Amino acid sequence: MNSRAFEDGLTGGKGNSGSAENSHPLGVNDTMVPPMQGAPILARINAIWRVPLILGMTGFLSALSVFFSLLDQTGRMQHWCARVWSRFILLVSRVKVEVQGLDNLQTDRGYVFAANHLSMFDHWAFLACLPFQFRFVAKSSLFRIPFLGWHLIRSGNIPVARENHRQTIRSYQKVSEKIREGISFVIYPEGMRSWKGEMYPFKRGAFLLARYAEAPIVPVTIIAAHKRLPRGSMVIRPGKMRLIIHPPLEFEDYRNLSLDRLAQKVHEIVRSRYELE
Numbered sequence: 001m002n003s004r005a006f007e008d009g010l011t012g013g014k015g016n017s018g019s020a021e022n023s024h025p026l027g028v029n030d031t032m033v034p035p036m037q038g039a040p041i042l043a044r045i046n047a048i049w050r051v052p053l054i055l056g057m058t059g060f061l062s063a064l065s066v067f068f069s070l071l072d073q074t075g076r077m078q079h080w081c082a083r084v085w086s087r088f089i090l091l092v093s094r095v096k097v098e099v100q101g102l103d104n105l106q107t108d109r110g111y112v113f114a115a116n117h118l119s120m121f122d123h124w125a126f127l128a129c130l131p132f133q134f135r136f137v138a139k140s141s142l143f144r145i146p147f148l149g150w151h152l153i154r155s156g157n158i159p160v161a162r163e164n165h166r167q168t169i170r171s172y173q174k175v176s177e178k179i180r181e182g183i184s185f186v187i188y189p190e191g192m193r194s195w196k197g198e199m200y201p202f203k204r205g206a207f208l209l210a211r212y213a214e215a216p217i218v219p220v221t222i223i224a225a226h227k228r229l230p231r232g233s234m235v236i237r238p239g240k241m242r243l244i245i246h247p248p249l250e251f252e253d254y255r256n257l258s259l260d261r262l263a264q265k266v267h268e269i270v271r272s273r274y275e276l277e
Contacts, residue, residue, distance in 0.1 A: 095236070095239060113218045114207075187206045218249075
């Protein structure tokens with residue numbers, strides 16, 4: 001796919017701009033609600049010790065990741081830090097992730113995972129449960145956050161600047177190279193986290209990325225993550241969430257589809273197993 005066609009795809013389609021224009025691990029530009037609003041008393045008390053513990057571990061492992069990056073340019077050691085971080089958060093939060101469909105994947109291939117986006121627990125579930133190397137495609141502003149941004153930069157995650165289409169093209173070129181090396185990427189085509197667990201339409205830019213890389217797309221259905229940590233809240237609620245990994249859509253299966261039809265098709269697959277618990 002040539003760069004001109006790619007740039008046209010980025011700018012085309014009202015309401016369907018780039019893949020990660022609001023999609024990033026912390027949703028830093030989301031409008032936030034009061035963090036304790038509506039939370040049970042016990043949950044608020046638990047937040048008093050859980051949140052500082054998680055923030056402390058985040059700072060420590062981010063710094064460790066930056067140190068490891070001086071020794072390892074592949075990002076593998078930094079990915080290990082992210083996995084330890086995520087498993088620690090799941091353990092402290094008493095959140096159990098049930099995973100289905102791992103047998104649909106080959107560990108030596110690079111994929112583009114396209115998932116619905118409910119909560120920050122989405123990222124931690126991916127990091128804790130996928131048994132191979134992958135990275136995130138994230139909004140560029142996230143990379144300017146102390147500690148977290150340093151980790152993201154040094155571990156090979158890819159920033160996307162929605163206001164700079166040519167920089168986005170260069171970012172997607174890097175993604176394509178890494179996918180050919182067997183590194184997968186996670187994207188959230190909705191572009192934002194859900195407020196109450198509802199699914200939003202998928203944006204076309206996410207699938208422009210996959211098409212540019214000629215990569216297999218893996219639809220992923222995430223269930224109940226918003227019950228564990230709602231958008232805008234700091235109160236974690238222990239319990240279960242699910243990660244359903246669907247069979248990959250190979251490039252040959254979607255190469256002749258328009259971006260809008262491809263986004264709709266993947267949305268239908270994800271929604272087919274979605275349960276609003």
